[in-house]
Amino acid sequence: MIHIIAFYLFAVMTVASGAITILSRNPVHSVLWLILAFFNAAGLMVLTGAEFIAALLVIVYVGAVAVLFLFVVMMLDIDFAELRAGFVRYFPFGALVAIVLLAEIVLGIGAYRAGNLELGTPDGTAATAAGLHNIEAIGGLLFSRYLFLFEAAGVILLVSMIGAIVLTHRERGGTRGQKIAKQNQRRPQDATFNVKPEVGKGVSL
């Protein structure tokens, strides 16, 4: 029973916060709702017994969203004083969201303890990973059965890196880079010298 309740809670929250992400006018609010959506999706993963993927979802996506958040803040001119102005007024709502999240965590852990959710019947081609942890099972598949695709995915990352550099890197003229060998070879007598300027005349350097 706890499974069903937890599943519907997580699912409804995922869909609802996803919808609010695209409906809210303030980009910062959108990002916050997106984080909530990811947390709930991670909860769904926990219910199916894929705790490793749940952890990945939180670490990678919520981490990535934090970076995205920074970009949003940097690129858009958002008046934070105005945002903070309604803090007291919105505090009850914020507290409500926090309580929902807390309740979800408790419920999720309870459901996870109660055993995995029964999913559809697998086709039987994949080897059963009895007695293995999530991470071991995924690693075993990635580096044996899906080795070729894993390597190809690495090439995709390389391509995207080359692409990003090609499109954004440009040589800037007039900058002074470090020339370490030359800088180290420099002696005091190369850099400083004494002059005796006559009174009333300047020096030319």
Added chain:
Amino acid sequence: MDWSHSLRLIAPEETLSIAGLVLLLIAAWGGDKASRLISILAVAALVGATFLVAPALCGGHMGPDYAAFFGQVHADAFSAFGKILIYLSAAATLVVAPTFFERLGAMRAEFPVLVIFAAVGSGMMVSAGDLLALYIGLEMNSLAAYVLAAFVRTDGRSAEAGLKYFVLGALASGILLFGMSLTYGFTGTTSFSGINAALAGGLSNGALFGIVFMLAGLAFKISAVPFHMWTPDVYEGAPTPVTKFFATSGKVAAIGLTMRVMFDAFGEQADAWRQIVVFIALASIVVGALGAIGQKNIKRLMAYSSINNVGFILVGLSAANEQGASAMLFYLVIYVAMTVAGFVTVLMLKDENGNQVEEIDKFAGLSRTRPGLALALGLVMFSLAGIPPLFGFWGKFLVFKAAVDAGMMPLAAIGFAASVIGAFYYLKVVKVVYFDEPADVVKGDSDIWHKALLVVTCLFISPLGYLLSGWLQHLTDTASTALFYAL
């Protein structure tokens, strides 16, 4: 499963990937000065990979012996056919690209590297035997393609093309992934043969939605109506050699992938997707033909022409049998030759300062000032229109014959009628070139490689091409047999 056997089967991909990595190192140390050298080496690598895959096609390899990595990759005659076309058209792109980019001051040493990785991804697409391999190949190709479209950073049109292609391509990938997840959810497996077996009993609503969404994503990649909107803008804005690359190697990869998915994964449910394909085919033929009429820019015209041609190729897909698949492959070969010839001609149309001339009005009277180029343009246009003595006619004939033999007379009739509309705008270009008063804009000259490439492809699409038709027919039959044997 035998690892060494699998690794031997993907030798072309390994060769190209290693070549790409080595060339990237040369690019890192040599800088943009080395870009000519890197282009030449990249062409050598692509030609070498072509020789590596050729035995699979000539020897008619097919079946489980030639499936690598648990059936995720099929190194059979069908994928060899697609890869040869892809690698050769990528090499043809690299032959013409350096001159074009050097004039704009935009040649970068990374260009050949990106083309090589795009070709690797395309090769994975035509040899995919698994939804995961499909997606990874597709993304490798697409990511490189987005960057190539925006390669001339200083040109606003190029940047716009790259951004448009990226945003719409990401949307299409999302649609495709959604379809794949539905398919996986309702069949419980990602391998094409497994999906085919799971769907043999019957089609649930969820799986049907999966097919529809996957088909929508694939239709975007082959730029078929109603997912064609991006094509004219991207083809016009992207640098011309890159447009040529999209229209040849990218198209072959996407169509090969569509054939793999439709026949290998959903072959048992051909009746479910046939009506969708019939609609897409007819809509592409009609919209491609009508949209091209008002175009003033030759690259936009070629974009609509490619939409139109995809429609004809899909007529072969709707037949859903070996004859149809073989006709599609035959059409693809001719289409690639026509497109290469067309874009090389476009690249050779330069004014006295060496700038590209893309407006059709300015080609007026080309026959009197540059008879050779005018003849090439005329040949390409007549061939694209499918006028009988030229080779372009034979491709259209084969796909319509396959459709008629499969009992789809109305489809063939509407297709015939629409190809007459298409002939109008092709002939309009010929009229401007041969019968208008000379505008005398096109004056620039091109190097020997452009001319050699143009002569070879023009000879292929000329009536002399029929001398090869027996041999080509044998190869396409072998490839399509391999495609169906992979079930």
